[in-house]
Amino acid sequence: MNEIIKRPLNALGYNFIDPPFLPAGKDEYHLRNLQNRNGIEYRNLTAYEIEALVRNNNTSDDWTKILVSDAFNPELVKNCKFYGLVRIGKLEPVYLEYHNVCQPVGLYNSTLISCDFGDNVVIKNVNYLAHYIIGNEAIITNVHELHTTSRSKFGNGVIKDGEEEDVRIWLEVCNENGGRKIMPFNGMLPGDAFLWSKHRDDKLLLQKFKEFTERRFDKQRGYYGKIGDRTVIKNTSIIKDVWIGCDAYIKGANKLKNLTINSSPEAQTQIGEGCELVNGIIGFGCRIFYGVKAVRFVMSSHSQLKYGARLINSYLGNNATISCCEVLNSLIYPAHEQHHNNSFLCAALIMGQSNMAAGATVGSNHNSRAADGEIIAGRGFWPGLCVSLKHNSKFASFTLIAKGDYASELNILLPFSLISNDTSNNQLIVMPAYWFQYNMYALARNAAKYIDRDKRIKKTQHIEYDFLAPDSINEVFSALDLLEQFVAIAKNGSEMNDPDDFITAVGKKVLEEKKLGTTDVFAFGFENDTRPVKVVKVQxxxxxxxxxIVYYGVSQVISHIQINKINSFEKLIESLPAKPKRLEWHNIGGQLIQQNAVDSLLRNIKSGSINSWVEVHEFYRKHGQLYKTQKLEHAFASLLELLNITREQFTPALFKNLLQQFLEIKEWMVKNIHDSRAKDYQNEFKKMVYDNPKEMDEVIGALEDNVFIQQQTEELDTLKITVESILERFQLLEVTTDLPN
Known part of the structure; x- marks a missing residue:
């Protein structure tokens, strides 16, 4: 039976805070008064104003509870019912226009309960508006229900005084069984979500994260909802317990409940038709349109949900877009793209710069026994058309997966690989370094695209978009060792129980001397199956x-020279790290941070040296500032390790040779960028839908007009000039070089 409560009409709008939870010496408005910072001085109504309000068919339980500013115009308030304490700012005989819709300033045809209004607002046809503080020049029209309860958390994972723990909102990210659940909070960054979800065996650390979150918010009951200046809300059904920033635009939404909607003049958030959003945090500059359903979620700034997308128990990183599809129990780093109605992502950690193709089903437990599996994918993850993966699976950076059903768990350790399912020969095919051989255009263009699309106003975390960075280069080093081991086993029949260093040395000799020939090479430990895993294009x-590694190392050294205006080889050596180390790095929400720094952060959190999320964010900011220097050290150490030399053996002749190699590699990359795109113009099946080349150029653009290819060519020309300048300044033009081994 529905519990319908009867109370006296003259109590409507009062006792917002239940008496047991009202602090001693405080009234029910004490938090409201702290929240209202509009600076308006309110006064009581005059007898004339009350008469005018009554004449305009307005009613109030107590006219002394209506307070107004000196610039209040009672003629602009019509057909309204007032209950409780209502405070109204300036009302002038003007109209407000937004997107070609014009509305006269004033309060019309609405029921208003215990609210504060700023200057020159439009409130029209709002059936129920209670316990809100509304900013200047806000427009709210045709809303069925807009109110705040005294226990509102605005989407944050906290509880109020007197509430039971079971009402707390958790996000069950990365795993469907809730074993990695985190408490959402306004301002939560991707790195926060990762750290909290990852270290599940450290109970003290998890308790600290919970304390950090709870300390961000007051447990007192009685906070009002807020709607910021110039925010427009129209034709919306239900808005309950929602905090809305300024300059937001909400139109045609079905239901918004228990949310924080961040918005600002520089980063306006919009929510459109048919959306139903419950228990969430929405970042600055987000776009949510056309039938979206989201429950228990966080959207970082400048992310988008569109066209019926479903986002449940998930964290969506900055500058990401999800359309049409379903995403459950996932932690997604910045720059994620998922646009197709029949793609599905569940129980996954996706580490950024990712793209989900149509028909891809990733992380589903439909082919497992229980809801406790996970997918972990490094940066640049790209499952192709109709890819079905079984969890648990793990993928190195920039893995592309070809169409197919992958019935067994995968652990792909080679970065930049193409994975394909050869069902005719019952084997898995892995092609390492695929992108550089066959689709350099897409790899390079995506890196540039993500930089252009990063619209964050506040870049607390430094997000790495370059495909060559400490994380991927470390994977490349591991991949070299693996390829050497696989080759040794394939070529010389080395036994698996031989020492790793022996196997590696045998394989390295074969590959260095280019004696692999046509020998088939197979990987081990890549698939949970007895069928072979063939590695192709190994040499x-x-x-x-x-x-x-050479390109990465030299490019960082060149950048260092340019930034610091170094004019001699001797000064270069002096400026480079004395004892460079190729350390381990972690991808913390899209920001690459050295493992020792992360370990230090976690220790400091547990010891109490770091005692809030603000301090954690300061750690991100600090290490973002250090990143360029640390990346240089990593790059220089990588060069020395690859060449198997010490810092003292890094001579002018060697540096000159490396600069020449760098330009050759860049020329090869630019050529591959051009050629991989040119294939689309040369393939007869691509051309057959056009009657002639002119029609093709009009439809897809002429190859010679491709802006990205032009940019890459110009970048190559600039680098040639830069290298020539360095050789001249360093007096290396006459230095003779021998190619290093």
């Missing part, structure tokens, strides 16, 4: 991996 991948 090419091995050579490319080494070139990438």
């Amino acid at each position: 090419q991948a091995y050579d490319i991996y080494k070139q990438l």
Whole structure:
């Protein structure tokens, strides 16, 4: 039976805070008065104003509870019912226009309960508006229900005085069984979500994270909802317990409940038709349109949900877009793209710069026994059309997966690989360094695209978008070792129980001397199946991996020279790290941070040296500032390790040679960028839908007009000039060089 409560009409709008939870010496408005910062001085109504309000068919339980500013105009209030303490700012005989819709300033045809209004607001046809503080020049029209309860948390994972623990909102990210659940809070960054979800065996650390979150919010009951200046809300059904920033635009939503909607003049958030959003945090500059359903979620700034997307128990990183599909129990880093109605993502940690193709089903437990599996994918994850993966699976950075059903768990350790399912021969095929051989255009263009699309106003976390960075380069080094081991086993029949260093040395000799020939190479430990895992294009991948390390290392040294205006080789050596180390790095929400720094952060949190999320965010900011220097050290150490030399052996002749290699690699990359795009213009099946080349150019653009290819060519030309300048300044033009081993 529904519990319908009867109370006296003259009590409507009062006793917002239940007496047991009202602090001693405080009235029910004490928090409201702290929240209202509009600076308006309110006064009581005059007899004339009350008469005018009554004449305009307005009613109030107590006219002394209506307070107004000196610039209040009672003629602009019509057909309204007032209950409780209502405070109204300036009302002038003007109209407000937004998106070609014009509305006269004033309060019309609405029921208003215990609210504060700023200057020159439009409130029209709001059936029920209670316990809100509304900013200046806000427009709210045709809303059925807009109110705040005394226990509102505005989407944050906290509880109020007197509430039971079971009402707390958790996000069950990465795993469907709730074993990695986190408490959402306004301002939560991707790194926060990762750290909290990852270290589940450290109970003290988890308790600290919970305390950090609870200390951000007051447990007192009685906070009002707020709607910021110039926010427009129209044709919306239910808004309950929602905090809305300024300059937001909400139109045609079905239900918004228990939310924080961040918005600002520089980063306006919009919510459109048919959306139903419950228990969430929405970042600055977000776009949510057309039938979206989201429950228990966090959207970081400048992310988008569109066209019926469903986002449940998930964290969506900055500058990401999800359309049409379903995403459950996932932690998604910045720059994620998922646009297709029949793609599905569940129980996954996706580490950024990712793209989900149509028909991809990733992280589903439909082919497992229980809801406790996970998918972990490094940066640049791209499952292709109709890919079905079984959890648990794990993928190195920039893994592309070809169409197919992958019935067994995968652990792909080679970065930049293409994975394909050869069902005719019952084997898994892994092509390492695929992107650099066949689709350099897409790899390079995506890196540039993500930088352009990063619209964050406040860049607390430094997000790495370059495909060559400490995380991927460390994976390249591991991949070199693996390829050497696989080759040794394939070529010389080395036994698996031989020491790793022996196997590696045998395989390295084969690959360095390019004596692999047509020998088939197979990987071990990549698939939870007895069928073979064949690694193809091994020699090419091995050579490319080494070139990438050279390119990465030299590019960072060149950047260092340019930024610091270094004019001699001696000063360069002096400025480079004395004892460079290629340390381990972690991807913390899209920000790459050295493992020792992360370990220190966690120790400091547990010891109490770091005692809030603000301090954790300061750690991110500090290490973002250190990143360029640390990346240089990593790059220089990578160069020395690849060449198997010490810092003292880094000579002018070697540096000159490396600069020449760098330009050759860059030329090869630019050529591959051009050629991989040119294939679309040369393929007869691509061309057959056009009657002639002119029609093709009009439809897809001429190859020679491709802006990205032009940019890459210009970048190459600039680098040639830069290298020539360095050689001249460093007096290396006459230095003779021998190619290093």
